[in-house]
Amino acid sequence: MDAVHLHLMLNHLPVIGIVLVGILLAVALFTGNAQFQRVSLWFLILLALAAIPVYLTGEPTEERVENLPGISGAVIERHEDIAKFAFVALEILGGAALVSLLAYRKSARLPKALLSGVLALTVVSAGLFSWTGWTGGQIRHTEIRSGTQAATGSQPENRQEKKHEKENDGH
Numbered sequence: 001m002d003a004v005h006l007h008l009m010l011n012h013l014p015v016i017g018i019v020l021v022g023i024l025l026a027v028a029l030f031t032g033n034a035q036f037q038r039v040s041l042w043f044l045i046l047l048a049l050a051a052i053p054v055y056l057t058g059e060p061t062e063e064r065v066e067n068l069p070g071i072s073g074a075v076i077e078r079h080e081d082i083a084k085f086a087f088v089a090l091e092i093l094g095g096a097a098l099v100s101l102l103a104y105r106k107s108a109r110l111p112k113a114l115l116s117g118v119l120a121l122t123v124v125s126a127g128l129f130s131w132t133g134w135t136g137g138q139i140r141h142t143e144i145r146s147g148t149q150a151a152t153g154s155q156p157e158n159r160q161e162k163k164h165e166k167e168n169d170g171h
Contacts, residue, residue, distance in 0.1 A: 048094020
């Protein structure tokens with residue numbers, strides 16, 4: 001296993017995990033369940049830790065794929081730029097979760113304002129990671145790039161041609 005495999009295996013953790021933990025944190029906040037609140041914060045810390053190898057393997061992955069046929073350097077750069085923001089946001093979020101747990105470790109309840117702030121950061125991070133995942137997917141999945149079609153047998157064109165043929169057959 002190399003950096004590319006590690007990047008591809010782990011990159012889904014923060015993208016999907018942040019959404020799931022955000023939902024858990026929102027439910028915990030609105031129900032007032034202190035145990036779920038703490039579990040949510042621990043999961044945020046784990047996600048921040050999991051994002052480190054994902055981020056660190058991004059550059060070696062870029063070096064391996066940037067010269068492959070069909071790979072766009074502009075798409076890679078866009079992915080890399082948003083990934084930096086997403087990574088920093090998640091690391092700040094993980095740090096805030098850790099500080100929150102340490103500051104209120106002896107307290108029965110975590111302050112609602114603090115949890116609301118962590119939830120807001122979670123929503124921002126989820127948005128950034130969704131965008132990062134979308135741009136990352138565009139690197140190899142040309143069918144999701146705007147304004148382009150898949151290199152093999154573009155079905156939308158074929159459907160359009162068939163529709164056009166049917167219209168001409170009837171007239």
